[in-house]
């Protein structure tokens with residue numbers, strides 16, 4: 001097999017040791033489901049990633065890339081090669097005036113990156129503190145919290161083409177960023193692996209405090225550190241840490257509905273929690289699930305988190321069966337009551353069609 005790669009690369013020379021067979025993914029997904037990868041490897045450099053791509057191409061193996069596994073619903077063993085992205089490195093370039101651009105390798109931890117920028121006094125991603133996972137996955141679903149989305153700061157994304165191994169940069173404007181969505185989750189899903197993300201931050205204060213009661217958590221003057229600390233505080237009170245209780249954060253997206261449907265619903269349910277959104281309305285999915293009586297409910301070894309109905313948790317299950325059943329039950333109760341279809345946020349692996 002080594003002959004396949006005409007290279008000095010030591011990762012390639014030891015390819016048999018670097019690719020393992022039938023590896024449990026239990027510690028590589030925050031739901032802690034214990035399915036296996038048929039083949040498994042960790043890429044800690046661009047070169048090793050390219051070698052893995054060449055291997056997969058040669059042996060016609062499908063590739064699945066995982067970062068922190070915090071937005072995954074693994075529901076069966078994954079055929080082909082699972083690559084864990086651990087590419088590291090951060091470079092900062094200060095521009096004259098107000099800006100600093102940061103190039104961060106895809107395997108860096110997102111929260112630690114936010115912490116680093118706060119320590120440096122750079123503004124822009126402090127509201128996105130404590131979101132689990134890697135930097136490379138952040139553009140995939142355009143992570144967001146407290147009124148900020150990663151698309152607000154991303155300028156370019158570096159990718160490697162799975163088929164050719166070519167590496168190039170894609171401008172943020174071409175990435176199809178939308179609410180919890182991008183081309184990386186859609187039409188480019190099987191085409192690119194993100195290897196690096198460039199973000200543009202500000203050196204002068206620009207804080208966004210108007211979302212999620214953030215302002216009430218800040219005592220005294222609001223500054224970069226106090227906002228970062230407030231976000232961490234609110235999130236740790238409201239969301240279960242995957243280290244203590246297995247979960248993948250919000251299990252459903254907030255549904256977006258037309259003005260007409262919204263007005264009708266508001267008449268029947270005056271307490272409906274909704275926000276104007278691009279000429280339509282975004283509903284708080286957590287409120288719908290809570291009002292439908294699901295908050296804190298358990299079903300077999302899984303359940304709906306008692307402090308935030310948007311989060312489904314896994315207490316004891318080793319497979320996704322009970323969770324998938326609970327998902328169907330919640331979707332159907334919410335649809336029967338409100339006529340609103342809930343859509344799942346985490347990505348199902350191996351890829352299958354979602355039952356709506």
Ligand SMILES: Cc1cc2nc3c(=O)[nH]c(=O)nc-3n(C[C@H](O)[C@H](O)[C@H](O)COP(=O)(O)OP(=O)(O)OC[C@H]3O[C@@H](n4cnc5c(N)ncnc54)[C@H](O)[C@@H]3O)c2cc1C
Pocket residue numbers: 030064065066067068069070071072085106131132133134135136137138140141142143144145184192193194195239240241242247248249250347
């Ligand atoms: C407690 C908790 C709170 C959360 N809060 C939020 C929140 O506030 N806002 C929010 O938006 N999300 C939130 N999430 C979801 C999750 O943290 C984010 O979606 C995060 O970006 C996922 O990163 P990851 O590295 O774990 O991705 P993974 O779960 O490993 O992967 C997610 C998807 O991205 C793909 N992918 C991963 N890396 C790459 C890459 N380098 N190139 C191409 N594709 C890739 C995977 O194949 C998969 O399809 C939360 C999750 C948890 C558990």
